[in-house]
Amino acid sequence: MDPYKTLREETYEANCQLPRLGLVLFTFGNVSAVDRDRAVFGIKPSGVPYENLHPQDIVIMDYDARVVDGTMRPSSDTKTHALLYKSWENIGGITHTHSTYAVAWAQAGLDIPIFGTTHADHTHQPIPCASVLTDAMIEGDYEHETGHQIMNCFQDKGLSNQEMEMILLQNHGPFTWGKDAAKSVYNAAVLEEIARMAFLTLQINPNTHPLKDSLRLKHYERKHGKNAYYGQGC
């Protein structure tokens, strides 16, 4: 009996959502899910096509990115996931993709401005684009340093990982997270759509204005505030 069966299944299911949501070409993405009680997380094995993936292929890792269980090599981005789980104890799942529009903004090196309520329904700030890593970081422990760059960006901008569950890494692509793996995948799809809408908005009117404060906060609060009235309250 596999003690990580549930964690593997959660991780497997969340990974399978990526191609269904149109967020990945071939193997360009990975999702992990954490088990806080055991202090381990499950992650997709590296380079395995989604259609060949099975729950038992999920590799179980600790927060220092050491393999705890599993026979396959974990995602090459595993150390980024590990550092985020170690540093941010409130998150339950992480998704990394190379989805088209989010990557385009990352390659453009720009934060995604907040132009509308679709964005504000999910976060009341622009989506940050963390600067490209320094040469020393890239030539050092690259994927671990990628995790540091994410946290540095959040610290510099005074962002909360609960109010902002997504980031772009310049010249690379998006990372998203959430209370569990499924929520991190949801956020990856939302980010892709926000990125697409913002691109189109600027093509139509390069001089348009960001959402004003009252509407920005209203939409965020009606969904996430203490008097939220969106959803079924469960």
Next chain:
Amino acid sequence: MDPYKTLREETYEANCQLPRLGLVLFTFGNVSAVDRDRAVFGIKPSGVPYENLHPQDIVIMDYDARVVDGTMRPSSDTKTHALLYKSWENIGGITHTHSTYAVAWAQAGLDIPIFGTTHADHTHQPIPCASVLTDAMIEGDYEHETGHQIMNCFQDKGLSNQEMEMILLQNHGPFTWGKDAAKSVYNAAVLEEIARMAFLTLQINPNTHPLKDSLRLKHYERKHGKNAYYGQGC
């Protein structure tokens, strides 16, 4: 026996069209249908994914946005629907989405110009973009005021809700309506396509001219005028 069974089924079917037509990501949209005899409307419950939706989940509301029947919390946009049904007695269904190209125009804060016959087949005016609500409206009864903003826009521009069955709300997205819920969904899909074509048109030729009056009216009249010859006359 549920007295609202037919209304719930109409509302349910119309909501299910949204993902089929590619107009919604996750739960980003809602459709309502009215029963004028009973003075109630059915609307999608808030935050329920379309694939989990059942006819019995539809919430029955009166025109003052009070729940008449149903156990779930209605769409957070319910008060907008309610005010439109109360004010515009000739409409039978309302759709709200965050479809990509319509949102992009709303975020750009611009009316959609009338560039061709695809547009004129459905309305002979530009698609209006209502200004963003004032802070007082946003901080007041927000969704109710959203309904007022729609009606204010139609009044200011002298538009008829029968000749123009769609609107954009600046920084938010589209609302569409029609003689029944199915027609409001049809209009939501037409608006998205018109928005996409207008975006592409301006990318190809920013100096192109709007449709001239004779052609604008010809296409509208052949489909909607008293001598219309489009369709099977039923």
Next chain:
Amino acid sequence: MDPYKTLREETYEANCQLPRLGLVLFTFGNVSAVDRDRAVFGIKPSGVPYENLHPQDIVIMDYDARVVDGTMRPSSDTKTHALLYKSWENIGGITHTHSTYAVAWAQAGLDIPIFGTTHADHTHQPIPCASVLTDAMIEGDYEHETGHQIMNCFQDKGLSNQEMEMILLQNHGPFTWGKDAAKSVYNAAVLEEIARMAFLTLQINPNTHPLKDSLRLKHYERKHGKNAYYGQGC
């Protein structure tokens, strides 16, 4: 026994290709097929959704746009088809759509330049955009005059309807034709792709040059010339 059974089936099958090829939203398109021996053509009935269409719904018309057989009202664009069949005796099928990128070029009011071999494989000229009809034409016998406008454009530009099987009508959309209805639908899909590629090309490099003559003619001739070596020669 229906004497037009074969013609109706050909027309029906060709119409059904439009939604499969992503060329139509709802009922925004129509295909006709001609029977030269009987001097009649079959055409889609007006306003009928493709999923509800049956072969027996196809309306049989003569070249003066009079109904010969059938109980439904024919496409509102029927007179355009009729004039083309009457004037161009070598064509066997006609397709009209409001496909997105072709409409965008029509709304931009521009010919589609010939930028590459995908275009030259099908025609060695830019795709013409016929000017918008005069007010007199629009207020007269509009759909009949639309056919005249197509032929006027071909005459003015010295184009052959065999070497160029497609046209845009300014502020409206594309018409395509071919040796039979299936070929006219094929051309509608090719035009949409050429229109999309040309749009993207100009976005990437507004100063790019059209295809040079030698390559333009080479690709056209290897597929359509007397020494053509593309295809299986049947």
Next chain:
Amino acid sequence: MDPYKTLREETYEANCQLPRLGLVLFTFGNVSAVDRDRAVFGIKPSGVPYENLHPQDIVIMDYDARVVDGTMRPSSDTKTHALLYKSWENIGGITHTHSTYAVAWAQAGLDIPIFGTTHADHTHQPIPCASVLTDAMIEGDYEHETGHQIMNCFQDKGLSNQEMEMILLQNHGPFTWGKDAAKSVYNAAVLEEIARMAFLTLQINPNTHPLKDSLRLKHYERKHGKNAYYGQGC
């Protein structure tokens, strides 16, 4: 018993991937696979729709583009494939498509800059765009000269066909290759996505910078270098 059965099946399977990956409209593409022991390659017959293709239709050719086995006419691009197999002994499969975004860059006549890690995961250089052939080349043995133009471009730019498995031909479209036919198709899909991302990047920020050297090499090396740690090492 067909001595080319395995080669035909490999070629057939790889061709069938093109429509599944959205890389071709109608017959706009072809894949070949080589058998180095027999010094022959299999290639798609010309002008045959993918849905009508059978393994036995694959035409077997030698490196001088002479038919060795098969009853159908081979792809009109066969001489380009033949020259590449003859000149580059390390490649096992070749794909040619007219995929939309790759063609748009080819029609724009520009190399695709390296803007991000999606690109660097596959090659550490911009994707080259070979100049349009001279009139003499076009009017001579055109498809053979197309192969020469590809090799000239690689020689001029000092590129290795193992580090760069893709090219654009100006005003035409992409060719890709790899260790086998499946890898060449994979590369065709990767190129299309890189082309799309680069287009969007420049639309969002025309002044963005290419990927810096350290990150460009890091991503390429972690996947392809001697200490690569991407994938399962098999």
